[in-house]
Amino acid sequence: MFRFYTLVIFSLPLIIYYIVKANYYCAHEDKYDEDKRYSLAMCIVRDVMRRGRIKTVSYGQENLPKTGGYIMYANHQGKYDALGIMDSHNGPCSVIMDATRSKMPLADQVVALVKGIRLDRTDFRQQVRVLGEMTEDAKNGRRFIYFPEGGYMHNGNTLQEFRPGAFKVAKNAGCPIVPVAIYDSHLPFDYNSYRKVTTQVCFMEPIYYEEYEHMSTKEISELVKSRIEEKLKELEDNRKRNGWNLWVPKYKEGGMYVGTDQRIG
Numbered sequence: 001m002f003r004f005y006t007l008v009i010f011s012l013p014l015i016i017y018y019i020v021k022a023n024y025y026c027a028h029e030d031k032y033d034e035d036k037r038y039s040l041a042m043c044i045v046r047d048v049m050r051r052g053r054i055k056t057v058s059y060g061q062e063n064l065p066k067t068g069g070y071i072m073y074a075n076h077q078g079k080y081d082a083l084g085i086m087d088s089h090n091g092p093c094s095v096i097m098d099a100t101r102s103k104m105p106l107a108d109q110v111v112a113l114v115k116g117i118r119l120d121r122t123d124f125r126q127q128v129r130v131l132g133e134m135t136e137d138a139k140n141g142r143r144f145i146y147f148p149e150g151g152y153m154h155n156g157n158t159l160q161e162f163r164p165g166a167f168k169v170a171k172n173a174g175c176p177i178v179p180v181a182i183y184d185s186h187l188p189f190d191y192n193s194y195r196k197v198t199t200q201v202c203f204m205e206p207i208y209y210e211e212y213e214h215m216s217t218k219e220i221s222e223l224v225k226s227r228i229e230e231k232l233k234e235l236e237d238n239r240k241r242n243g244w245n246l247w248v249p250k251y252k253e254g255g256m257y258v259g260t261d262q263r264i265g
Helices: 002-010 011-025 033-050 083-090 107-113 123-137 164-173 215-241
Strands: 054-058 072-074 094-098 116-121 145-146 177-183 197-203
Touching: 002 011, 002 033, 011 033, 011 107, 033 054, 033 083, 033 107, 054 083, 072 083, 072 164, 083 094, 083 145, 083 197, 094 164, 116 123, 123 145, 123 164, 123 215, 177 215, 197 215
Parallel strands: 054 197, 072 145, 072 177, 094 116, 094 145
Antiparallel strands: 177 197
């Protein structure tokens, strides 16, 4: 969290400016359409990246469907995950996240700007309602980021279990599923360092409704997880080949960092 607190302390005037501006945009949607609100959200994201000394290398944008709505299912590592995907994505997209975590300053404004889905894990009726709204939005052409692991537990680049229920939205919407692999996305805000950090995002080939129509949500979750797991091995090779993030102790030793040491928070 050292990088996060450093950003807050040294960027406080800018954070206040963005909070005020974002709240104004959201209160005047008649003046600021989706593209303008998303543009402001990306200004915030890229300022965080620049000031936080974070670089995201992305691949596979050509795999993203050109038309219609879809849901990007990604592995979950930390607070930076959605920002890295949004920075790499072509055009507006939204995100579904825990309602409590979404209320952090600036995160709250970014979620509002992109009309994100806030999921209250203590209220089953609210979950059913907002996921139903998300299904309709996906049918109508919106794109979403969804983390089927449901959270992160300092798991680093190691996958957790994917929740089959997360795939009901895509199945009910009949929209493409885009598996997304993220690598080293836990380093920016979970690790006790302010050194330059490089994360990776890879958009894989979509799985169209015709391919998973007759599969159970458990089978879909296993399929998506296996594809992401395989891609993470490639992203690890990329990291080694390019010499990224060598300040991480286990990377110096040539091993794969799985998020078990040098943590705070």
